[in-house]
Amino acid sequence: MALRHAVLAALLDGEFSGYQLAKAFDVGVANFWHALPQQLYTELARLEKEGLVEGRQVVQETRPNKRVFRVTDTGRDELEKFAASTSKPSFIRDDLLVKVQSADRIGTAQVIEQLDERVAAAEAKIALLDDLLRQMRGDADEEEFLRHGERIGPYLTCLRGVAFERGQRDWCLRIAAVLRERQAAHAGR
Amino acid sequence: MALRHAVLAALLDGEFSGYQLAKAFDVGVANFWHALPQQLYTELARLEKEGLVEGRQVVQETRPNKRVFRVTDTGRDELEKFAASTSKPSFIRDDLLVKVQSADRIGTAQVIEQLDERVAAAEAKIALLDDLLRQMRGDADEEEFLRHGERIGPYLTCLRGVAFERGQRDWCLRIAAVLRERQAAHAGR
DNA sequence: CTTGAGTAGTCACATTCTTGAGTATGATGG
DNA sequence: CCATCATACTCAAGAATGTGACTACTCAAG
Structure with missing residues (x-):
């Protein structure tokens, strides 16, 4: 609601x-x-x-x-x-994580591909949001803007968005690397 | 589905x-x-x-x-x-972010309180997940486990969970600080 | 001169999610 | 010995979400 x-x-x-x-x-x-x-x-x-x-x-x-x-x-x-009113805890829903959860019991190749796509998507989103942030704060630097800007709400939520996307990107990169290494090790047996 | x-x-x-x-x-x-x-x-x-x-x-x-x-x-x-199959992009839904979005147009005091609660919740979750990770990898260190463990799926998704909670915590801390400072500045006028 | 993209919106249906209550048993703590 | 918690599960109703198809107009590119 x-x-x-x-x-x-x-x-x-x-x-x-x-x-x-x-x-x-x-x-x-x-x-x-x-x-x-x-x-x-x-x-x-x-x-x-x-x-x-x-x-x-x-x-x-x-x-x-x-x-x-x-x-x-x-x-x-x-x-x-x-x-x-009290907030409910936030929740995430992510198809890709479901796939990673079962990654080592099913084929990993397709999952790796999707991780790569996610990295690209995250980077695009980061760029987009960075632009948005720059637009919102104008000339001021961030600290300055957050102290004295008059409408900072959307800025603050965008910051969360950027942080989330960065987390997403870093995690995807790492997991893709891990799965690739395991795949290589498996093939070399 | x-x-x-x-x-x-x-x-x-x-x-x-x-x-x-x-x-x-x-x-x-x-x-x-x-x-x-x-x-x-x-x-x-x-x-x-x-x-x-x-x-x-x-x-x-x-x-x-x-x-x-x-x-x-x-x-x-x-x-x-x-x-x-192709994954849909993940989505977040978070009451608290809705509140932060409107923070400077409505009362901030209650929002700050909820941010503090969120920090505590995130820290508890991080501790819980860290325990879970330690349990899963046993004696091995992480690199080792990720290379040779036989069931790493749940470990990988937990890593994402920890990263998410850390992001959550850091963001909440920062935003609470920003809102507090603005509140103080406003009161001092 | 037609096809496709962008603007602006509507309708109906189906699935999914949440809320709230309820059943039954054994174990634990004061 | 009584209350409460943990295990284990079920049912029903209603709200929220998602899917797919559709109308209508303008502009620009080919």
Whole structure:
């Protein structure tokens, strides 16, 4: 029941349409909450019905019109209440880890390939997020920005995202190396 | 649709009852897949019906009888097929990050408290996993074990778990410090 | 002048996950 | 001896998520 809060939190930075939110959920927000566009549209409709967000039509000439939403005071209260409630421990779900868990009982070759792909994906994500961070902090250096910036929330969650991706990359590199070495040892027998 | 594969992967290490699996999912397996006991019982029943696992009754004297399961050849094939299929990118979902995202627009005090709790939880988890790792590798040192151990899958996923928890802890410490400093600066104005 | 990509959104269905309660037994601690 | 914890498992209901297909418009490249 916290997709709603992720949406509210994302809308704190201004007015967004469902489509724009979907973009945001693909990059920054994905660091802590993953959701498909359909879910966002559904959730926005529900939030509007409950008065937590307000939508208004924006007529566009060169593209389809859109509806943008912003958080109402009621919505802000809801976020406050959510912030005060106890958090559940975060959880990860990762197909690839399931495969690594069984790596030595089944074929490892395919798993190694996927580890390599993951490394590349992680590096791309790191680059993307680093750019995002640079954009957010502007000229200031990080310490400076974190002390005096006025909107640091998204920056902080991006930091977590970068750290996660780095961890992901390093782990994948190491595991791929380990599995390769074992494969070589096995072949040389 | 990968809880089934997580269960199969967990059962590669021997015969387990639903109850025992639930324990495993609470510690080691939780590093890459989180599931409640009820889901495991349901999944085991389904897997048995489809012939991917086989259960047998174990009569116990001092405790309730149990049914333990092991993977069948069909189940092993299914895992192979799964390992060869492309993985979806892993995703995180974390209440606390949602709160941090909106931290500077709502009250931060409660969030700081929760960050502290998270630090403690992460440290406990790290200790637990370090123990688990030590148990798994026995006398050998890590390099040695990873080269020649015969069952390293669970060890590798635990390494990821430890790294994740360390990342979690470090990030929480940093963010809590940042928010505290801003809080102090704000109060001093 | 057509194909493909990007913008903007909707509908319906199916699966999965969570919540909450409940059964039954033996062991442990005060 | 009574309460509580640990083992071992089940059922039902409801909320959240995911999958796939679809509409409609504009712009740019080939």
